[in-house]
Amino acid sequence: MTVLPSRFSALRRLLLAGLVTLAAGAAQAQSAAPVRILVGFPPGGGTDAIARTLAEKLKDELGVPVVVENRAGAGGQIAAQVLKSAAPDGRTLFLSHDHSISILPQVTKNPGFDPAVDFVPVAGFATFANALALSSGTPAKSLPEYVRFVQQQQGGKDSIGIPAPASIPEFLVGMLASKYKLDLQAAPYRGSAPMMADMLGNQIKAGVASIPDFIENHKAGKLRIVAVIGAKRQAILPDVPTFKELGLAGLEELPYYGLFAPAGTPPEVLDRLNQALAKVIAMPDVREHLASMGLTVAYQPQAQFANRVKGYTETWEKIIKASGFQAK
Template sequence: MSNTRLTRKNFLQSMLALGVAACIAPMSAVAADAYPNRPIRLVVPFAPGGNTDLMARILGQSLSEELGQPVVVENVAGANGSIGASRVASAAKDGYTLLFGTAGTQAINQSLYKSLSEKNLDDYEYLGLVAYIPNILVVNESRVPAKNVAEFVEFAKQQAEGLSYGSPGAGSTIHLSAEMLGTTADLSLLHVPYRGSAPALSDLMGAQLDFIFENITPAMPFVTSGKLKALAVASEERVAALPDVPTMIESGYDNFVTGTWNGVLAPKGTPAEITERISAAVIKSAQDPDFQKKVAEMGGQPRAMPPAEFKRYTQDEYKRWNAVIEAAGVEKM
């Protein structure tokens, strides 16, 4: 008699489990199909007003149109972007918290911070690269009377105490570009870190610094107005917005290509149905002529790199910047 009751109980439990599973499966499918049904956060791991912030807001508008929901840019600055990036890596895997990643967060910090490593690159789903922003070497001619890179290097070597340069912080592409030139040309340089590009550019114009390797976007208005002198762009080819400014390669420095880039990432483990939907929207936005025009006006180079290629690119960038950091002897933090 007890065996009969036990069997009947097991039967009822099995039927109940099957019923629950049958309900859950369609609900999961509906949840994926319904994505997104509320606003999406796009985390910018730097302060408002900078190059990455401006690019994120341009992309956010396009993504909002593609996904049918508001894309809200949230600035979470600190530690060369690693604080904001870490916050996204540990966020819910539901597609509502995304990272607007950069060369710093995805390729440099892993070699710079003791708490990170190359393994950190696997904490994300790579959804698409959208833009590349080259760096540009600018000087205040009242302090550095140079018309080109050769004259800059010659002048620098004549200064007993070396030249000073600013950056928005240790480990930024701006800092590492200057260190790269110092290593290559055997220059003595003094690094002056700031809390952002704006105060560094202000001090350069105020003749309190000698030069900066700045992202082209914030530097370009000062170059076009004549307040600062551009000696070279660190891109493979000349920038359309500044056609008369030669590249570092043209200036005699082979393979001197530095800058930052921007792409969209999600926490590792976000369902494929969701990442595929976001990725399609990211790539479509990056290919939009209006977006590309705005990027070019900022001095950037539009990109529309799909997930697998974006991930490989990030890994190659990690290796390249790690070599720069080791050659310059930059101390880990």
């Protein structure tokens, strides 16, 4: 009568040991699962390059693979929707600039996400300036020369490329058209990379995008940046005037770059991500590389970055309303 219980007891201990081993293996596999950084634009653009720079360093700080996943389309809207549906476990992040977070929800009736409800800021790491650039096939070498070129040789009309519709670059094109009494039409692309291809091929004479999108080709002499937004000139382009200097005010506040996670991500997970990003941004080689791309590196922890996003969104809400733009 005592043999069976002992056998069952031994079997039970064996099963329990197996379950513990399986649980430990599952936990280890989970801890080694990769982190993916969503990018809302195609490979080859400025945002993609920034994401890959950070991913390479974050993998060492987090101790797991960090992969960049391009979900291009609709100015980052697709990537944002993917983030919304992702598990809030810190394994899916969204590297975005201001357009997807602050602008899209204001210019799209049903974007499929609400940043204030569906996302939580992890941290900010840089600001940047949008710029007007001219293709090498355009004889103009400054904004005033471009205006004269359009007036005298284009019949007062031209198309200016932009990386996404209903974006700050589109509003900037509208402001230029209004100030100089020109018929300037924004030509939207699916990201800066295809726009750049057309500019380099002289298929389009001008484009508005971020300095990181333009800087390498500007340095190579393949296009010319002729004006930048901001209250002062950019350190990487000390000879390029601001729009304000050229008489176009209202474009002084700089856009941001940051990381976002799904709402509901545990505070301890956000803290770990925040600390890892802070260490990466503090690395001299990372700062130097991002600065060479035209970014002003300025790490902002979660609470500070959240306030920055809120203030920026409110600023552009006023500008968009004043423009008379109707969400579609």
